[in-house]
Amino acid sequence: MNGKATTTRTKLERGRSALGPALELVHTGRAPTRAVLTSELGVTRATAGAVAAELEALGLIRVDSSPGAAAGSQGRPSHRLSVLETGPVVLAAQVHADGFRAALVGLGGRIVATSPGCVAVMADPAQVLGEVVEAGAGLLRASGLRCVGAGLAVPSAVAEPEGTALNPLHIAWPAGSPVRDIFAACVRRAGITGPAFTGNDVNLTALAEHRHGAGRGAQHLLCVATGHRGVGGALVLDGRLHSGSSGLALEVGHLTVNPEGRPCHCGGRGCLDVETDPLAFLTTARREPGPEESLLKQAGNLLRAEYDDPAVRQAAEALIDRLGLGLAGLVNILNPDRIILGGLHRDLLEADPERLRAVVADRSLWGRSGSVPILPCTLAHNSLVGAAELAWQPVLDDPLAALA
Amino acid sequence: MNGKATTTRTKLERGRSALGPALELVHTGRAPTRAVLTSELGVTRATAGAVAAELEALGLIRVDSSPGAAAGSQGRPSHRLSVLETGPVVLAAQVHADGFRAALVGLGGRIVATSPGCVAVMADPAQVLGEVVEAGAGLLRASGLRCVGAGLAVPSAVAEPEGTALNPLHIAWPAGSPVRDIFAACVRRAGITGPAFTGNDVNLTALAEHRHGAGRGAQHLLCVATGHRGVGGALVLDGRLHSGSSGLALEVGHLTVNPEGRPCHCGGRGCLDVETDPLAFLTTARREPGPEESLLKQAGNLLRAEYDDPAVRQAAEALIDRLGLGLAGLVNILNPDRIILGGLHRDLLEADPERLRAVVADRSLWGRSGSVPILPCTLAHNSLVGAAELAWQPVLDDPLAALA
DNA sequence: CTGAGTTTGTGCCGCAACTAAACAAACTGC
């Protein structure tokens, strides 16, 4: 088994080969009707019709026979394609410094139900994941829907293929915890069907935004976001998450953005991590971080509420300059066609979009690569939706096999 | 033309869909026999046999019916598959600071003929490319082989989709020269058939090494190389060159590797470009660059011949440390599973491989990503072979369509 | 030398995914 047998897809396993792409088009909202499904897939109307009928028979999508108020165009109105509300769901879970949350997510990134966010995170991943999966299982029982998989977002790099969390420091878990296996075990124990997946939260945010949010249509999407501490990055290439050869790509926190900056635990100085995260903003603005709220919320509130205060404004501008320097470095390496920002970086972008774009353009090397659009993340619960995307992926790749 | 019509491959255009992958396997030497072709493609023996027969009928490969000295294994010996020596070729061209060169390259990266390297490069790209294409056309007439395309490697970032050379400074061409169109015009004018492509030389080096050299089998291959001035990078993902959304990815020359270093024209300080190129090596070793040889050759000779000299050794170690810092930054962003180095960087690696690997491991963040193998480029004329790969790509993607 | 075992190449059948073409349906506009 040295990789020679490259997934021998026998005829029997294969099913209709356009089924997956068709479902993905409906899932991402790019195929509102059978007519555009035909052109997007590059097949005949006969095939598109058969594919849509098969997806409908699988209980995944709905074909509205009632023409409804057709658009003002000529010709016979096309039937609308949409995700079936009563179709299967996946269990999505998210763990962050504030607590954890579980949700059921349908096709199209539709959040069917969420548990109330829990505020406590313990040092034992098995306990936390057991609770969050149990919450999800409760939602599932209440809904009566079929579950086809589970996905988990954690604020840590996740090494592949082991599925271990390498730096879950801000949630007090031990480094190297086998989160993927723990999560999968919890899922099985709770009687939830389907495979279980685990990923880094910023990666999953990028995936969710690419499919349902600000990243739609981008071919080379770069996402940079800060949670409570540290900075994460992600890259979505041609619709697939690029997480490197062992899941550790886009660990952008240690780009140098301020050679005279504060020391970083990595051994360097002025890393993006310690220069542009919420704590950096609060200390640069000479505010004492309080214990009652998360650093992210404190920083965001300060930025929005007191932007008139010169100290706050100067701190914001300093962070924007350093973030811009880091983004420019990434632009020179990755040449994305869109950048989206999350967490405090999103707030910084909205505080002074022109300044950030100017810095990036100034420090990027050539041509259009410097004028790449920079947008804020738009999706609510984006890493939760991203965790769901992970679980949906097998269904999108091969609906027949995944639902069998 | 907003990308909606995704290459409507009608049944007639499509041909045998396993044809391209099969040719690629033979081309890269991964399918020495029909038996391994069967397992690599994941098809039945019947299909593999039909595919091989079709490739043979197209005049691309040869199926040795004579079993020859079969390996010591049991069972019926498999017929050997190999590239047909008298099959079609592509015209490959390379321009660098020392001059230019043309070659004919067959499948498998086999150099069929090369022109003598010319030492003069003029400031007018049309004149240079006219001469190099004319040299290639001469080789082609002398060989009597069929030509299916042309590829050009230039020491400059090439912006897509325009095909303009953004920074061909070291060969004294005007920035923004439309090299792709100029090359294509020269190719047409010389009566050479097939499409013409242009790419950055380091990108093409990486592509060539991935298919025929030190990068074989890597899934995420990072290549960093220095020519006479400046540093270039390239990334090959799953066998395809990743050049970003507009061809400008992996412009790694302006990573900061020495905060107190020399100023760079980009506005920063201590960029990889000015800290690890041949000129940096010569000046760090306190040698006066002479005019008689290229900087690359002077630096390489100095490194190999006088490594016992403390000044030379210290300069090499300083450059290795800075290169290592830059590579570690790239490892954190790209998480490659192999790194290959070319030009002076290759010489630095061979001078002290342990030191370089230690620096990269020390400054990479976690786990195996820091112990990524670092190897020297092995292929002679690698950017020339890479330029040929560019021209071969349409044939590898769809042999029937490309040869029609 | 012979026959059993093993691996590879090939001919034949049939499935199923698709195209092509003709037709039917549902709209708009004159």
Add this chain to the structure above:
DNA sequence: GCAGTTTGTTTAGTTGCGGCACAAACTCAG
């Protein structure tokens, strides 16, 4: 009310490929 346009459906035909059976070419044991 009819022509024009766009969409959905039916039918027939094509084809790439899996499955199978068999033949071919080797090794090895006795």
